[in-house]
Amino acid sequence: MNIDKIINNNIVTALDPDGKEVVIMGRGIGFGTKAGRPIAESKIEKTFRLDSQNSLDQFKELLVKLPLEHIKVSAEIISYAKSVLNRTLNQNIYITLTDHINFAIHRFKENMVFSNPILSEIKTFYKEEYLVGEYAVALIxxxxGVRLPVDEAGFIAMHIVNAELNTAMNKTMDMTSLIQNGVKIVKEFFAMEPDEGSLSYQRFITHLRFLAQRILTGELLNSANTEFSNIIAGMYPEEYECSLKIKDYIFESYHHDVTEEETAYLAVHIKRMRL
Structure with a gap:
């Protein structure tokens, strides 16, 4: 590939074989050269391909301002997240997470440390993403050479969750709130403190998480199987009543009507958690 534009000494753009613009990073890759010349393959460290021209333009604008080390560490965190989670991440994470990490490092150096008010929930609701956040803090x-506080592992995890959902951060926060309140309803209904380390609790959280995701994306299960719902209501009447309270909360808060089948599955998971 040939250089299309030089952003700075370490960042250039080029056109790939399909004619799409890509951003190429490498120490010194833009130094002492000019547009039209071949890119030194040995200097290429990372090639960025974003989904839209608007996102690519935003990314290029961001790269002009940031130290190369911050860009590289963010790219490595994203690559690690993709490999261990084995999930598709929205390409805009290269913008959002890179900007966040750069700002977090800057804040830390200026002695401005922000606490994460939902760190406990993040650890429980998004366990895999939080582990990626811990890896990120250690890698940074x-x-x-900056040891960010553990709160940052939670913030990074939320950026990853947001990229998984392919939605705005406020939707991710809505999902977190839905899970949090769903758990609260169960705790108050049965006056219980579930074992958060148990497999049944983790399965309940996972179910709530994917229920929240389906609600916020409008992809609920088919409600045609009323027989299943009737069976569960008869077998587990208390748990089913509790699941109806969660259903009511979701309707009041998010204006989504949880289907009978979804309600029955909630009751099953609540029952398992109580065993």
Missing amino acids: ERSV
Whole structure:
């Protein structure tokens, strides 16, 4: 590939074989050269391909302002997240997470440390993403020499969840609130404190998480199987009553009518958690 534009000494753009613009990163890749010349393959460290021209333009604008080390560490965190989670991430995470990490490092150096008010919930509701956040904090320390507080592992995890959902951050926060209140309803209904380390509790959280995701994307299960719902209501009347309270909460808060089948599945998971 040939250089299309030089952003700075370490970032250039080029056109791939399909004629799409890509951003190429490498130390010194833009130094002492000019547009039209071949890119030194040995200097290429990372090639970025974003889904839209608007996102690509935003990314290029961001790269002009940031230290190369911050860009590299963010790219490595995203690559790690993709590999261990084995899920598709919205390409805009290259913008949002890179900007967040750069700002977090800057804040830390200026002694401005923000606490994460939902860190406990993030650890429980998004366990896999939180582990990626912990990896990110350790990698930032090794690569940049800055030991960010554990709260940042939670913030990074939320950016990853947001990229998984392919939606705005406020939707991710809505999902978190839905899970949090769903758990609260069960705790208050049965006056119980479930074992958060148990497999049944984690399955309940996972079910609530995907229920919340379906609600916020409008992809609820088919409600045609009323027989299943009737059977569950007869077998587990208390749990089913509790699931109806969650259904009512979701309708009042998000104006989504949870189907009978979804309600029955909630009751099944609540029953397992109580065993």
